[in-house]
Amino acid sequence: MPDRNGRPAGAGVVTMVLRVRVSLPDRPGVLGQVARAFGVLGADIHQVTVLERQAGRAVDDFTLSWPAGLAAGELRDRLSVVPGVRVEGAWPTREVPGSSPDYDLLGQVATDGARAFRTLVDAAPGLVSAEWALAVDSRTGDVVHGSWQAPDIAEMPDLTPLRPSAFSEGALHLLSLPVAAAGLHLVVARTDGPAFHQVELDRAARLVEIVSLLAAPPAGRTVA
Incomplete structure (x- = not known):
């Protein structure tokens, strides 16, 4: 039937x-x-x-x-x-219905604070239904870590304003989030969906703040 x-x-x-x-x-x-x-x-x-x-x-x-x-x-x-x-x-989206990726991220960071910012970069796309993320040295613009789907970019253009922001470059939608505790910017991107909403920006910025509080002090500007 x-x-x-x-x-x-x-x-x-x-x-x-x-x-x-x-x-x-x-x-x-x-x-x-x-x-x-x-x-x-x-x-x-x-x-x-x-x-x-x-x-x-x-x-x-x-x-x-x-x-x-x-x-x-x-x-x-x-x-x-x-x-x-x-x-x-x-x-x-890579969301798993019924899962709690925010809590999973914070749990991993609390367990291994020395790898906090690498963990944040790897988890960020799944938190806001994006495709990839990069950690960019806020002083030099060098890319120091990328999530598994990130493009092969050695240096990012000037996409790192001093405060959390969401903006678009053509079909590329971006979040740029300063991670002051590590001297980094977190750049999160998607192309399949719409521009990031303010609610998504606020959520990501709050997670960066909490991860920074939980993280072990980084050595210089290198992602652990």
Whole structure:
């Protein structure tokens, strides 16, 4: 007997985890309509994060399991039938539903403070649904450590302002976060999704502060 999506009951379905950013009217019932639209597509919602609510609209990030093979364009088309709803981005994420990557990061740092900043760089992309991260020497601009998907860059251009910031260079969206305790900047990037939201910037900046407090004093400017 087929399921609600026309597939044979019990058939294995390959899924991927997506982050979907949706702008919608901030009024009762609209969120339920969006959730139903996801359900019709066969998507399972794992988490909803409210990024902002102002001027009668809300911006929400949905983390969901999405049937592999269905294009993001189809998602946009289906959600567009809900009046006033706009899909601002849909992109793959390495988030594991039900996990707590923030706590995992802080636990690792507390256990091995000497490797705190290397651990931070490796974990940063998964914390904000990004693709890669680099630690850049804030004095010279030299790249001292990159996450496993980071491009092979020996030196970054001047993308390191003195305070936490989010900005875009064409399709490349960046977070730049000073790590004063180590003389570094953490640069986090994504290209598949939308620009980083202020909520994502604030979350990343707070994690950098906590990691810096937990870290063992670094030797010079070298990532341990």
